[in-house]
Amino acid sequence: MRITSASVLLTAAAAMAFVAAKPSGLSWAKSASKNAVNKFNQNRVQLFRNKLAMPGPEREGGPTAGAQEAYANRAYPAPYVPFTLTRNAHRAWANVMARAPGKGINVLGGWTLAGPSTANFPDVLTFSGAAYTTSGRITALAVDPACSTRRCRVWAAAAGGGVWRTDNALSGSGPTWTFVSGSFATNAIGTLTFDAANNTLYAGTGEPNSSGDSEAGFGIYKSTDGGNTWTQLASNTSVPAGSGVDCDAVFGTPSGTFGVQSAPAYSGAAFNGRSISSIVVDPGNSNILYVSSDRGVRGISSVTGGTASLAPGLPPYGMWKSTDGGANFTLLNYQDVCLNPTLAGSAGIIQASFGSTRGVHEAALDPGSSSIVYAA
Numbered sequence: 001m002r003i004t005s006a007s008v009l010l011t012a013a014a015a016m017a018f019v020a021a022k023p024s025g026l027s028w029a030k031s032a033s034k035n036a037v038n039k040f041n042q043n044r045v046q047l048f049r050n051k052l053a054m055p056g057p058e059r060e061g062g063p064t065a066g067a068q069e070a071y072a073n074r075a076y077p078a079p080y081v082p083f084t085l086t087r088n089a090h091r092a093w094a095n096v097m098a099r100a101p102g103k104g105i106n107v108l109g110g111w112t113l114a115g116p117s118t119a120n121f122p123d124v125l126t127f128s129g130a131a132y133t134t135s136g137r138i139t140a141l142a143v144d145p146a147c148s149t150r151r152c153r154v155w156a157a158a159a160g161g162g163v164w165r166t167d168n169a170l171s172g173s174g175p176t177w178t179f180v181s182g183s184f185a186t187n188a189i190g191t192l193t194f195d196a197a198n199n200t201l202y203a204g205t206g207e208p209n210s211s212g213d214s215e216a217g218f219g220i221y222k223s224t225d226g227g228n229t230w231t232q233l234a235s236n237t238s239v240p241a242g243s244g245v246d247c248d249a250v251f252g253t254p255s256g257t258f259g260v261q262s263a264p265a266y267s268g269a270a271f272n273g274r275s276i277s278s279i280v281v282d283p284g285n286s287n288i289l290y291v292s293s294d295r296g297v298r299g300i301s302s303v304t305g306g307t308a309s310l311a312p313g314l315p316p317y318g319m320w321k322s323t324d325g326g327a328n329f330t331l332l333n334y335q336d337v338c339l340n341p342t343l344a345g346s347a348g349i350i351q352a353s354f355g356s357t358r359g360v361h362e363a364a365l366d367p368g369s370s371s372i373v374y375a376a
Contacts, residue, residue, distance in 0.1 A: 116177035136160035142192035157189035180227035188215035204276025208294035216296030233326035241265035294359035317359040
């Protein structure tokens with residue numbers, strides 16, 4: 001920051017360093033520390049006044065500037081607040097709440113932190129080439145129906161942290177988690193599905209939220225031993241040119257009209273570079289899989305110039321079906337999934353509002369008939 005003033009001011013870092021000094025002599029140290037704090041506060045006021053006097057963008061810090069400055073001061077001299085301090089703050093808050101009359105932690109919901117809370121830095125790359133990843137937000141959970149108080153197996157998937165497993169999810173002392181997806185080509189996970197009939201776990205890669213920090217995936221992984229070992233489904237497909245709609249290039253013209261563009265031909269893996277939002281297994285035939293895929297993005301990075309982007313030559317996205325356990329997939333009714341009033345295939349479909357063209361976000365089978373599939 002440039003200060004257009006003749007005043008000599010301490011920077012936040014210098015002031016903090018001055019406060020942290022430990023001169024000899026207890027009484028002098030206390031006095032010096034108090035004076036330093038007072039001086040630091042005075043300098044902050046003057047710094048704020050000088051900033052307000054600046055013309056143009058140097059004056060404007062944005063709506064989060066105050067929070068960012070408070071965070072920077074708390075984190076100094078590191079550029080971030082260490083995770084251990086965050087946990088300490090949570091414990092301190094919990095102790096205060098426990099001592100408060102008539103109050104407790106999560107009185108209404110009875111929630112406790114289940115984890116996993118340990119940062120993970122596996123030796124794999126994300127789609128945009130990040131050197132390592134951490135756990136991030138949870139995108140999916142799968143529970144073994146055989147769960148009991150003595151042994152309850154649960155899998156959790158994260159946007160950037162892969163798949164984790166616990167066998168004591170109902171433990172009163174807190175579950176213990178094991179990272180099980182180290183063999184994946186990416187740690188961005190969109191969905192988990194456990195087929196209890198065959199003790200098979202499916203993990204769909206790629207976070208389907210399409211946010212700036214989401215990552216596209218590399219297809220579907222399958223495990224028959226609870227996640228100890230995995231195989232990647234071939235997921236082969238062939239979509240002829242002109243047989244569908246290229247949803248990436250259809251909607252949103254300024255006039256409000258809708259344009260239709262034939263999707264180009266595609267042959268290869270059905271989900272590479274896309275994101276998997278749900279995997280549904282037919283309860284009567286485990287070889288029949290329904291998979292919904294989203295657009296998928298490569299997140300904000302220096303490679304993309306600070307914006308989310310799509311890789312070229314990607315497969316279509318929408319609702320897919322496999323009848324051979326995932327070796328091959330067929331794209332189902334993508335004209336209807338990418339709903340457009342001008343499409344002949346949309347006749348008879350009730351459209352409440354014009355929604356997203358980023359793909360199919362959720363799929364489910366009708367409990368009364370596995371021949372009926374719902375997609376949203």
